[in-house]
Amino acid sequence: MNKVNEVSEASEQETPFHLLPQEEQHRISATNQKRVREASTIHEWEIRIRESFVPIFILLLIGIPVLIGAWMLWNESSNGWVFIIVGAVMFPYLRYLVMADKHYYYRLTTEGLIVTYHEAIPEVAYTIVRGLAWLGVVACVMAVAVLGPLALVGAGGMALLAVFFTGFEKKPTTEYTVFNKDKAYVVKVVKNRGLIRFDAIPFSWFEFSYMYCHEGDVYKILSCLMDELGCNEYREFKNELSLRRAPVGVLDVGVPRKLDEINK
Structure with missing residues (x-):
């Protein structure tokens, strides 16, 4: 079924998306997110990742x-x-x-990808930081009371910083990537890292994303993704650095592989 979605409308018009009025940007983003969110789920998974560096x-x-x-x-x-x-x-x-680990939750749908992630920080760490922050606020207030207004020169800034951390808590972030069925895609993979990247040709930020998965699930997720994107091959990379350095929206990169070669 040939669909012309909001993303293709934004990319084909004369005015680039980032130069559109804020209201128009918000409308396009909201429409795309709604379509991805309400689409049928193909596969979903969660994983905790430590950044390579x-x-x-x-x-x-x-x-x-x-x-x-x-x-x-x-x-x-x-x-x-x-x-x-x-x-x-x-x-x-x-x-x-x-530099805490990140906990990712992925939901792959027929219209795109939804990823929700947060820092995998132990809850006790949040408690300790909030406690120290309140202690810092009290110490700054006492310094002002004892030393007078001159203490504000140093204590004022410290107090503001301490107040900022009194509300330190886990805040998840959700991002949406929409599939544009009118474009060609290239799928890039680092199998031993369980890292998959897909991007549209020509490149668009709306149609580009990274996915982490468990190494044993690479075949299943690749199969689902490539079927939706209409890809009959993927591009293999030796490590994460080489993949991240590869140009986006370009087909002639990496080593071309067929899906049935993934376990070879």
């Missing part, structure tokens, strides 16, 4: 102060413990707050 990034940020501290201790400077303690404190902060 996280271990290396944390190792660098933590390793530098620890190495400096170890070098200072080797040279009989007790100040080296300061750097080691800073590294030890930074590790849980970076790992569980700044």
Whole structure:
């Protein structure tokens, strides 16, 4: 069935979508989201993912102060413990707050993809941060009461920052990607990472998305996706970096594979 959807209308008009009035952008986005949301579900799954760069990034940020501290201790400077303690404190902060794993819930429909995700931060971490934030607010108020208005020079900014974190909580984000049945698509895969990317040709932000899945489910999800997009082959990549560096909306990338070759 040949459908002309809101996305194709936006892409074919003379004015690019991002230059349209806010009201028109909102109307097109709302229409697309409604169509994807109300379509029949083909497959749905959830998965927890750690970004590939996280271990290396944390190792660098933590390793530098620890190495400096170890070098200072080797040279009989007790100040080296300061750097080691800073590294030890930074590790849980970076790992569980700044660069936490992400929990994804995917719903693949006949009209597009819905993904809802949030930071996989332990609930105790939210409680601790909120507690420390309120403690910071109280400390700032006491500083002003004891030291007078001059304390506002430093305490004021700290108080505002602390108040911001008193409402620290888990906030899920939902994104929609719509299928444009009037366009060709290219599907790109990193099998050992369970990472799938599909993008329309020519490229459009509305018709482009990444999907993570369990390695054992790659065949099932690829089969569903390629059937809906009308693709008879996918493009295979060795690792996530090579896939993310591949140009979007371009067919001649990666190694062409047929679906029945996925387990070979």
